[in-house]
Amino acid sequence: MLRSLHITPEKCTGCLQCEMACSFENEGVFNPAKSRIKVFTFHEEGRFVPYTCTQCAEAWCMQACPVEAIVVNAATGSKDVLEDVCVGCKVCTIACPFGTVNYNQATGKVIKCDLCGGDPACATACPTEAITYIDSDMTGYERMRAWASKTDTAASA
Amino acid sequence: MHHVIVGAGPAGVIAAETLRRLDRDAKITLVGDEPEPPYSRMAIPYLLIDKIKEPGTYLRKDAEHFAARNAEVVHDRVGGVDTKRQTLSLTNGGKLKYDRLLIATGSHPVSPPIPGIDSAGVHPCWTLEDARAIMKLAKPGANVVLMGAGFIGCIILEALASRGVNLTVVEMENRMVPRMLDETAGTLLKQWCESKGVRVHTSTKVTAVEAAKKGLGVSLDNGDTLEAALLISATGVRPNTQFLEGSGVDTDQGILVNAYLQTSVEHVYAAGDVAQGRDFSTGEYSVQAIQPTAADHGHIAATNMAGGNTLEHPGSVNMNVLDTLGLVSSSFGLWMGVDGGDSATLTDRDRYRYLNLRFDGDVLVGASALGLTQHVGVLRGLIQTRTALGRWKDKLLDDPTRVMEAYLAGTQAIGANA
Known part of the structure; x- marks a missing residue:
């Protein structure tokens, strides 16, 4: 069963523990600037929206990579950056229409969510279940899918 | 078949x-x-x-x-x-x-019609073979002239500078990467390179190349002649x-x-x-x-x-990303704007930051940026989905850095979408 991150913005209090957990798990430091999940703040609505890679089927980042540095993780379905192969050209960062692949100046490589290999630290850290890791079919992905299909130029035929 | x-x-x-x-x-x-x-x-x-x-x-x-x-x-x-x-x-x-x-x-690569352009020591940077030739000549301290500060010129510029060569860039247009960045951003990028010790001559042409005693003599239309062990031709x-x-x-x-x-x-x-x-x-x-x-x-x-012809190409968004000595620039779509369209700009010259958004009505149609590395792809997403930004357009006119919020507000379960 393939699982996905399911984000329920209404439940998010903006505590940013997900960002801390992500940064610590993946970069070894508590630095939200290095987090692969990011909580966006909407002051006027009083809302917080955590957002990260949806591991979309189209995988523009992977299709655009010139050196085969982004691959599908067979176990989790995530699209993973192979750090030793990535040359840091950043083409994936402009190709991803969700804006969820970012360049890390410190390493000269790109970073994106890889679901922590199947045990995402953000979901574990979230105290309000705004971020859960559940069966992909249950995530009501439709809004993201609609965005994905509108952005598609070379989708599977 | x-x-x-x-x-x-x-x-x-x-x-x-x-x-x-x-x-x-x-x-x-x-x-x-x-x-x-x-x-x-x-x-x-x-x-x-x-x-x-x-x-x-x-x-x-x-x-x-x-x-x-x-x-x-x-x-x-x-x-x-x-x-x-x-x-x-x-x-x-x-x-x-x-x-x-x-x-x-x-x-x-196109070789410009300059006398002496076929001299030994002049190389394009296009193939692996070219790269090997450049690596032999671009030794630390060597004088290197880079002709052309377009996309390819700029992306090799970074590599040459980190090889420790003594680098001079000659570009005939009035700014760097003229087909990707506007005058403000292209000029800021030039200043950035100069602050890193690279000489950049814009609005300048190479007029002749001569084999000199040690390497090449590269004549410019401003009257200077540069000595170079290597001239890299990146003029298109x-x-x-x-x-x-x-x-x-x-x-x-x-x-x-x-x-x-x-x-x-x-x-x-x-x-x-x-x-x-x-x-x-x-x-x-x-x-x-x-x-x-x-x-x-x-x-x-x-x-x-x-x-058989089953899959139509809806068109690709023109976009580029470039890293020049650590300053990342990017451009998307109609970054020069459309007639009658609004534009939002944020410029921070001291920090070499720049973000320019171009709208047609309330739809984002183009963007260019300096120093933006986070969530930059969403610019492509907003352009390609032709998302009607509604009231978020005004917010972006006030603060163009909020593009990611504009995208989320239009697509996620918040506010009016909840």
Whole structure:
């Protein structure tokens, strides 16, 4: 069963523990600037929206990579950056229409969510279940899918 | 069915893989005129700084990748195409018959008409072979002149500077990367390079190159003559279409194609830097010569070769990203704007930060940025989905950095969408 991150913005209090957990798990430091999940703040609505890679089927980042540095993780379905192969050209960062692949100046490589290999630290850290890791079919992905299909130029035929 | 693909760059390789996925039994031949396995020119700057070795530039890392897909890689050059007999003539003497042909031959560097440009010590930076020559000459402390501060010039600039050479850049336009950045951003990028110890002459031309006692004498139209061990010529590229003369395949800037990436000859398709494909923003056909477009083209052309014209190309968004001595610049779509469209700009000259958004009504149609590395792809997403921004347009006019929020507000369950 393939699982996905399911984000329920209404439940998010903006505590940013997900960002801390992500940064610590993946970069070894508590630095939200290095987090692969990011909580966006909407002051006027009083809302917080955590957002990260949806591991979309189209995988523009992977299709655009010139050196085969982004691959599908067979176990989790995530699209993973192979750090030793990535040359840091950043083409994936402009190709991803969700804006969820970012360049890390410190390493000269790109970073994106890889679901922590199947045990995402953000979901574990979230105290309000705004971020859960559940069966992909249950995530009501439709809004993201609609965005994905509108952005598609070379989708599977 | 025999599919022949000419050109072993990203478009050709993705086409070969797509064809194999769609047709298990077809014969697939990939012809490339360089001796190495298919590789990425985009990776060459990282080879120049020793971040990777040559195999790190290869498009596919598994040596058996093509064999495993039963796709034959032929190292040869196509001399001509007889579209009536559906036959290619190869430079080494052989012939190759095809049922469907994909031309993905990319482009070649153009040598400007300057006296002495053929001197030893003048190199383009285009192939792995060029990269090896440059690495020999670009020793720490060596005087190096880079002619052309376009995309390719700028991306090698970084590599040259980190090799510790004494670098001078000569660009004939009034700013750096003029086809990707406006005057503000292109000028800021120049100042950035100068702050890092690179001399940059804009609005300046190289008028002559002479072999001097030690290396080259490079004369400029401002009267200076620069000594150089190496002159890198990066003044632009042109599609490789020469071999199509007399074939009936029509060309303009590049190979003319329809929305299926089919050329003027029925069984012949074109993809990548050589193809004059549809631009998402303008709806017109132009040569974009960028990696994501090559990937789009390779996939779409192959799909149409395999199954008849079933997949239409909606057009690719023109976009670029560039790292120049650590300052990342990017541009998307109609970054120069449209008539009557609004624009939002944030400029922080001291920090070399710049963000410019271009709107048509309440839709984002273009953007360019300096120093933006987080969530930059959402600019593409907003452009390509033609999202009506509504009240978020005003928010972006106030603060263009809130593009990610604008996207989330339009697509996620918050506020009015909840």
